[in-house]
Amino acid sequence: MRVQDQFNQEFEQEKLKDIFSNHIVYSGATGIDNMNQYSFRKQLDPQVEIISRKMIGGTYKFSKYKLKLLTKGRNKAPREISIPTVRDRVALRAMCNFLQCRFADSVKFTLPQDIIKDVKAHVLSGKFDTYIKLDVSNFYPSIRHHILRSQLMKRIRQPHILDIIFSAITASSVLSSKKDDKPNDIGVPQGLAVSNILAAIYLQNIDKFLSQLPNVKCYRYVDDVLILCSAGQAQDLAKVVIKKFRNIGLKIHSPLKVPEKSKIDSMYNGFDYLGYQFSKEHISARNGSIEKLKASLAGIFTSYKHSRNMSVKILEWRLNIRITGCVFEKKCKGWQFFFAEINDEDLLHKLDHYVLSLCKRFNVEIKPKKFVRTFKEISHNKYNTTYIPNFDRYDLAKMKNVLVEFFSFDIKNMTDEEVRYHFHKKIGSQVKELEIDVKDFGY
Numbered sequence: 001m002r003v004q005d006q007f008n009q010e011f012e013q014e015k016l017k018d019i020f021s022n023h024i025v026y027s028g029a030t031g032i033d034n035m036n037q038y039s040f041r042k043q044l045d046p047q048v049e050i051i052s053r054k055m056i057g058g059t060y061k062f063s064k065y066k067l068k069l070l071t072k073g074r075n076k077a078p079r080e081i082s083i084p085t086v087r088d089r090v091a092l093r094a095m096c097n098f099l100q101c102r103f104a105d106s107v108k109f110t111l112p113q114d115i116i117k118d119v120k121a122h123v124l125s126g127k128f129d130t131y132i133k134l135d136v137s138n139f140y141p142s143i144r145h146h147i148l149r150s151q152l153m154k155r156i157r158q159p160h161i162l163d164i165i166f167s168a169i170t171a172s173s174v175l176s177s178k179k180d181d182k183p184n185d186i187g188v189p190q191g192l193a194v195s196n197i198l199a200a201i202y203l204q205n206i207d208k209f210l211s212q213l214p215n216v217k218c219y220r221y222v223d224d225v226l227i228l229c230s231a232g233q234a235q236d237l238a239k240v241v242i243k244k245f246r247n248i249g250l251k252i253h254s255p256l257k258v259p260e261k262s263k264i265d266s267m268y269n270g271f272d273y274l275g276y277q278f279s280k281e282h283i284s285a286r287n288g289s290i291e292k293l294k295a296s297l298a299g300i301f302t303s304y305k306h307s308r309n310m311s312v313k314i315l316e317w318r319l320n321i322r323i324t325g326c327v328f329e330k331k332c333k334g335w336q337f338f339f340a341e342i343n344d345e346d347l348l349h350k351l352d353h354y355v356l357s358l359c360k361r362f363n364v365e366i367k368p369k370k371f372v373r374t375f376k377e378i379s380h381n382k383y384n385t386t387y388i389p390n391f392d393r394y395d396l397a398k399m400k401n402v403l404v405e406f407f408s409f410d411i412k413n414m415t416d417e418e419v420r421y422h423f424h425k426k427i428g429s430q431v432k433e434l435e436i437d438v439k440d441f442g443y
Contacts, residue, residue, distance in 0.1 A: 003102070003158055010098040011055040016048040019093045024086060026425045031085030032066045032177055040086040051091050058160030062088050064181060065173040065189060080141075082173040082189035092168060092193040099165075099197045102155045106208075107200045112274045115219055116341045119226065122217045123267065123278050128228040131271050132238050135261040136223035137251045140195065141187035143202050144249040145169070148188075151201050168194060196222075206244055213237070219273075225252075226273050234264050276341070284344035293335050294354060296433070297322060301362045316366045317406050321430055323355065324374045327390040328427055332382075334434040336374050348372045391427050399423040 001009075009015070020040070030036050040047060054060035065082035072079055084092060100107075122128065136142075145166065152162060169192075170183040188198050200207075203220070210218035216229040216237065229237055242252045253261035265271065270279030275289045285293075300322060304315040325334020348371040355368050369387065377385040394402070399419050403409035407426050411419060 003156055003161070006101060007098055007158075007161055008056050010094045010101075011052050013045075013048045013052045016051055016090055016094060017044060019090050019097075020044060020048070023093055024089050026421070026428050027089075028425075029083050029089075030066070031083055031088065032064050032174070033085050035086055037086055047087055048090065051087060051094075055091060055094070055164065058164065060091060060164055060167070062091070062168045062171045064171055064177055065192075067173040067175050068191075079190065080173060081191040083191060088168075089193065095165065095168065096193040096197055099194065099201070103197070103201055103204070106154075106204045107197065108207075109196075109200065110221075112221055113338060113340060115221055116274055116276055118217075119219060119228075119273060119276075119278070120283055120341050122228055123283075124281060128217065128230065129267055130229050130231045130234045131263075131265060131267050132225075132227040132229065132234055132241075132255070133263045133271060133273065134225040134227075134238065134241060134245075134255070135253045135258075136225070136245060137253055137261075139223035139250065140190050140199060142250055143186070143188045143199065145186060147248050148198065148202050151204060165194070165198075168192065169198065202248070206248070209244060210241070221274055224274065226271075228267070231266070238264055275338070282344065284342050284347055285339045289335075289339070290347070290351075293351070297355060298358060301358050301364070304364070305362060312364060312366060314406050315364065316368060318430070319355070319366075320369045321389065322434065323369045323371055324377075324388045325434060326388060326427075326431070327392055328431050330392060333431050336371065336378055340375070340378050345372065345375070348375055394423070396420070402426070 020037075025037055025041065027037060051060065063085050065084055065088075068081040068083055069078040070081055149162060149166070152165065156162060156165075169188050170185070171189075172181045172183055173189055174181055188195050188202075199222070207220060210220060210225075210227075213227075216227055216233070218228075219226040225241065227237060227241070238255060242254075245252050255262040255264045263271070267278075268280060270277065272278070272286045275286050277284045277286045297319070300315065300318050303318075304310060304312075307314075322334070323336070325332065325337045327333070351371040355371075359366060359368070373387060377387045396416055396419060400411050403411055403419065403422055403426065407422075409422065414422075
């Protein structure tokens with residue numbers, strides 16, 4: 001299909017309406033104009049007409065983004081997240097769909113769980129005795145626009161389409177808008193629907209290079225590179241890879257100077273990758289990931305203690321979702337799904353014991369679900385289990401029950417559409433809490 005035809009297809013008005021319904025309607029985020037999705041929905045038809053007409057005509061311009069700062073811990077600079085207006089969110093999602101279609105042959109997105117599954121197989125194979133871990137410093141903010149444009153031009157030659165893409169990434173991110181705000185001349189804002197696909201396009205040559213290296217196994221997930229190899233080739237191999245990144249303006253932390261970020265070592269000493277800890281035949285979750293989970297479990301009890309009604313039923317429901325995870329919007333969510341490749345059953349027993357100790361500490365008599373049982377269900381009965389809630393299968397009666405029992409809704413005068421809306425919004429907020437337990441691993 002011609003590029004322009006493919007572009008026009010993604011920006012058809014009906015497709016844009018579907019994007020709003022499927023990706024944005026339940027979000028509470030507002031951009032620099034403070035228009036929420038309620039107001040946008042009331043004027044959906046004229047809004048999508050504007051997006052479609054201006055995108056296809058090559059005249060669409062993105063607004064400034066609202067800047068949100070996320071802490072990364074003590075003594076670390078916060079991560080900058082850019083929040084678009086609702087209209088721009090629709091446009092950016094359609095742009096993401098277009099880019100994924102155009103670069104489907106050269107850019108592949110692999111789930112972290114699938115990467116870990118492959119790492120696990122090669123670690124246990126005994127073929128390699130050394131690992132190289134490389135971390136790209138300040139990845140998204142360091143992307144050079146002229147290099148990105150040259151990568152995009154491999155599949156997109158139309159200047160007006162390229163200009164629209166760069167309108168999206170040069171728009172400034174601000175706490176409050178001022179006349180003298182300057183556009184970005186370097187980097188890709190984080191938090192946009194196109195951020196990850198553009199970063200992947202930027203690295204497509206490096207990914208190809210890594211995939212063709214002989215007698216090694218290479219993995220890249222966002223800015224984390226892992227190479228399994230033999231001891232004799234590790235030092236030279238690391239130098240070559242670091243140079244490849246440097247050639248496109250990206251700095252990799254030195255394995256010698258910053259060993260907590262990048263490292264070369266024997267696999268027998270163990271290493272961590274994407275939240276997992278690998279050591280000989282033992283594969284578990286990294287200590288930081290475990291502590292984050294335990295803190296979130298304790299937080300549920302603390303929230304219960306300070307709530308007005310102190311509902312044990314709500315406590316147990318929230319706790320069970322945190323333990324088992326869930327299926328929502330066709331995706332598996334939660335700590336156990338993410339760490340499904342561990343072989344550390346002792347850890348799961350310890351987590352179950354920790355939950356029971358919290359019940360005693362807060363003097364609560366409930367029978368929460370088990371980490372051990374959940375792990376077995378995911379491993380052996382993932383698609384048929386009833387132990388893990390699948391909210392996609394909830395009918396209207398179950399949705400109403402959840403809203404009334406766990407969120408104290410009065411549904412007497414609610415329409416079916418309103419019930420579905422509030423159910424998805426409330427479950428979506430619970431899923432966000434699940435994602436906090438395993439954040440920082442993802443596109």
